[in-house]
Amino acid sequence: MADSLICCRGLSKAYGQRMALQGVDLDLGRGRIVGLLGPNGSGKTTLIKILCGLLRPTQGVVTVDGQAPGPYTKSIVSYLPDRMYFAAWMKATDLFDLFADFYEDFDRQKAMDMCRSLGVDPGDQIKTMSKGTKEKVQLVLVMARKAQLYLLDEPIAGVDPAARDFIMNTILTNYNEAGTVLISTHLISDIERVLDEVVFLQSGRVILHNSVDNIREQEGKSVDALFREMFRAMPMEGGRF
Amino acid sequence: MLGKLLKYDFRSVSREYMLLWPACLVIALVMRFTIFSRLDNVTNDLLANITNVLTVFTYVAVLVAMFIITLLFIIQRFYKGILGSEGYLMNTLPVKPWQLVTSKLICAMVLLLVSTAVAGLSVFLMIPISLQDILQVDFAVLWDRLMEVFPSFLLLVAELVLCSLVGTVASITQLYFSMALGNLFGKNRLIGSIVSYVGISMALNILYTVATTLLSISAAYYQELWNRDPVLLLHGIIWFAILSSAVLAVIFFFGTTYILKNKLNLE
Incomplete structure (x- = not known):
């Protein structure tokens, strides 16, 4: 077992001319809840997609539990994408079958229980479900695994504030405590209370990586306030005309 | 898996x-x-x-x-x-x-x-x-007669079946490879896939045309082969088709998996 769960060295990703990530060095340990924070287009989704093996970096190395992204890392990573990945023919139970077949750490009973508490009927055809219900099904799939690393890309962006707490509670009461949860979002105040540490991304660079306790101690302010302060100046710079 | x-x-x-x-x-x-x-x-x-x-x-x-x-x-x-x-x-x-x-x-x-x-x-x-x-048809007699006229009938059928199977695999993997290439085209994936498919088909056409032109230089030689043993020539042509399809299928298949492994770029 490698010391740090996630290790990035000089990680860069270019989409054509545009750099989505530039020389990211990052180490994340185990058993942490980490906020990956940054404005839109700062590279959050790109970093997560590299970690789960959906994208290859242009430069640099990345390892998860000591290995480059591949079948092994995919077996210990539970990924919640920022979009729907369902096929038209599927019911939620078909997806439970699929997850049970491919992921040894998938707990079917837990998935059924979570569906019940979230008010989702797993026997329903997915295409007939509302957007919110579909999101819940994907959340159930992700959190019913006892994964080493949970990569949650904007899990609360699409839902109303009341549902956000509900989703955050679902995440917190179900994740594997020996594993690490990496949550990307720009809605910091909603999740600040649960975070152990934060990573600030800006224009593809890590500009801050610290524990929430340290930030409160050293800066004397909340992560949300710090975030607003660090990113508020941005649009003004180019706006002096 | x-x-x-x-x-x-x-x-x-x-x-x-x-x-x-x-x-x-x-x-x-x-x-x-x-x-x-x-x-x-x-x-x-x-x-x-x-x-x-x-x-x-x-x-x-x-x-x-x-x-x-x-x-x-x-x-x-x-x-x-x-x-x-x-x-x-x-x-x-x-x-x-x-x-x-x-x-x-x-x-x-x-x-x-x-x-x-x-x-x-x-x-x-x-x-x-x-x-x-x-x-009511006497299959035994029919079969004997067939074997008499055309002794390598079964072999030829087997070869034709193999040829169409390998050819189909090559056609399918060409579709896959074209779509995998299209995935590299950034925002224009669908157009990229179609362009790739048409491009590969045209390249193969040119290759075949060149190959057959080169081969037809010795048309007389083929005439002689045909005169000597038409069945052997037929087998030869089928095996050429099988092998060339197999080579294409292997290239398309591994080209596709290479892109999926190293260049995957989902939107």
């Missing part, structure tokens, strides 16, 4: 085929007892004629649907299922890219083969030949 992938690939199309295959056979049977049983006493009954036309129309529609759906499945299950949003699920499963592609390929081949078999069987069901008539 491959077995598990196959299970879901088959599940994703089972509904369509569980309807189409039986429908094709049932309609063929209906035609046997309506249209083909009355061939000798042609009816003037308008209603019967309309029903016949409708039956034939439905049969042809089902046949066409069967093959179009198979072609669409081959393209769409790969394009949407691996390179589209479903790719977020499939590409994060703990499997290797070659397993994803192989599963799609096997599923496609099985669907094509069974559809072809069903189409063949439906024609057989449609025509009112009784089993008795067939059994």
Whole structure:
């Protein structure tokens, strides 16, 4: 077992001319809840997609539990994408079958229980479900695994504030405590209370990586306030005309 | 893992085929007892004629649907299922890219083969030949006669079957490879896939034209081969087709898995 769960060295990703990530060095340990924070287009989704093996970096190395992204890392990573990945023919139970077949750490009973508490009927055809219900099904799939690393890309962006707490509670009461949860979002105040540490991304660079306790101690302010302060100046710079 | 992938690939199309295959056979049977049983006493009954036309129309529609759906499945299950949003699920499963592609390929081949078999069987069901008539034919004599005239008949049939199988695999993997290449085109993936497909087809055409032009320099030599042993020449041509398709299939397959492994770029 490698010391740090996630290790990035000089990680860069270019989409054509545009750099989505530039020389990211990052180490994340185990058993942490980490906020990956940054404005839109700062590279959050790109970093997560590299970690789960959906994208290859242009430069640099990345390892998860000591290995480059591949079948092994995919077996210990539970990924919640920022979009729907369902096929038209599927019911939620078909997806439970699929997850049970491919992921040894998938707990079917837990998935059924979570569906019940979230008010989702797993026997329903997915295409007939509302957007919110579909999101819940994907959340159930992700959190019913006892994964080493949970990569949650904007899990609360699409839902109303009341549902956000509900989703955050679902995440917190179900994740594997020996594993690490990496949550990307720009809605910091909603999740600040649960975070152990934060990573600030800006224009593809890590500009801050610290524990929430340290930030409160050293800066004397909340992560949300710090975030607003660090990113508020941005649009003004180019706006002096 | 491959077995598990196959299970879901088959599940994703089972509904369509569980309807189409039986429908094709049932309609063929209906035609046997309506249209083909009355061939000798042609009816003037308008209603019967309309029903016949409708039956034939439905049969042809089902046949066409069967093959179009198979072609669409081959393209769409790969394009949407691996390179589209479903790719977020499939590409994060703990499997290797070659397993994803192989599963799609096997599923496609099985669907094509069974559809072809069903189409063949439906024609057989449609025509009112009784089993008795067939059994009256003396197959032993027929077989002996065939072997006498054409001793390598079985070999030739086997070669033709192999040739069409390998050729089909090459065609399917060409579609996959084109879509994988299209995935590299950034925002214009669909156009990229089509351009790749047309480009590869044109390149292959040019290659074949050049190759045949070069070979036809020695047309006299082929004439001589033909005069000496036409069957041997036939075998030679089929094996050339088999081997060239096999080479293409291998290039397309590994080209596809290389892109999925090293260049995957989902939107």
